Amino acid sequence: MSDFVPASRRAVWRGRALQVLLIAAVAGGAFWLVHHALETLRARGVRSGFDFLLQSAGFEISEGWLDFDSGQPFWRAFLAGLINTVRAAVPAALIAVAFGTLLGIGRLAPHALLRGLCGVYVDTVRNVPLLVQMLMLYFALTQLLPDSMEAIELLPGVWLSKGGLALPWPLREPGAFWPSGLDWPEQGGFNVTGGAALSPEYLAVVGALALYTAAFVAEIVRAGIASVSSGQKLAAQALGLSSGQQLRIVVLPQALRVIVPSLTNQLLSLTKNSSLAVAVGYPELVSVANTSLNATGRAFECIAVVMLVYLLLSLTISAAMNFYNARVALRGWQ
Structure with missing residues (x-):
């Protein structure tokens, strides 16, 4: 020894x-x-060379969390594009996982109608290119909805129109750490004012990424649930657990060891697919890189920056999901 x-x-x-x-x-x-x-x-x-990153960008970015103007350097423009990419990818991933899980469970439901509807959705969405879905959703938002002066109030303080989606947003006084209340959007004479506004470009990107990825997540969840042996389900029934309790307490925790590795690939694909947002004019990383390329002529450098950023994003997602996978994996599974 x-x-x-x-x-x-x-x-x-x-x-x-x-x-x-x-x-x-x-x-x-x-x-x-x-x-x-x-x-x-x-x-x-x-x-x-990459010295252009310190030069003044000379262009504006239409929306985003990071304040940016044309006098700021290119590196800050790329940072704003990166933040916009994360701003779209994170909510899309959350919606895709939640909706995809429900679809996957519905694919195994005992009710034929529910099972069939979930199957039709999965088969249809998976076989239509994401770019086509994104363009269709964008055109629907900008062509079929009413003008801003005739916005639809979906919920109290939530307005939807061609101008986008207006939501209540925390209102914080200058110098204060905690919000003092909510800024509620109100219908004005020409448009909706107040609150937070989500542009139709942003809504199209998040919606298309979420709905498209959810179809693949549904199949991953369905396969993960099907991998749990029937003996586990029978044992849960013998303990008197309801169908919902069986799924939540017994089936899903064991299915995670099959779901999480495949789910990691889908989250990586979703993040990289966010680059298609350039087609609808959303100012994410690739859009900013294209504008910078046209302004400077540094094609190799701009593409290299985009590749490096997406590589770092992918490695970060992989590390986080691998850490979570190690937490949910069965002992001795590795």
Whole structure:
């Protein structure tokens, strides 16, 4: 036993050393490719380099959480685009997971009508390209809804029109930490004023990403529930649990070990699919990169920034989901 332990430790350290060398080799190769590309562009008389990130952008960004004006540098424009990407991807992911879970459960419902409707939705949405759905939703929001002066009040303080969706929003006095109340939107003579306004571009992006991804999440949830053995369900029935309790207490916790790894891939796809928002004019990362490219001519650099940002986003999502997966996985499952 005393000889086995050091050998196993040596194997662990050897594996870690190989991983560090591999990471270093990949990073070195990426650095060489970028350096070689920039040198080639300079040799051909093409301006290159990332120094443009410190220059004034010279364009505006129509919406977002980060205040930005044309006099600020390009790096802040890319940051604003990144925040807008996260601003659309996070609520879309939450809606997709919640709605997809309900659809997946509905696919296994004993009621034929409910099961059929869920199946039709999943089969239809999965087989229509996301870009087409996003464009259709955008055109529906901007063409079929009434003008801002005739906005529809969906709920008290919630107005929907061609101008977007107006919602109540916390109102905070200057210098105060906690909100002092809510700023309620009100219908004015020409449009809705007050509260928070969500543009039709933002609504189209979030809605299309959520509805499209939910169809794939539904199949993941359905497969995860089906993977739980019937003996577990029979044992739950023997304990006198209702159907809802069986699903919530017994079935879903065990199905998570199958659901979470596949769900990670869908969340990664959703984040990367948010780049299609450029088609409807939402100022996310790719849209800002396109505008910056046209303004500076630094095509390689702008694309490299976009690739790096999406890589970091994907790695962050993967790390978070892997951490959660380790928490819900059964002991000895790895």
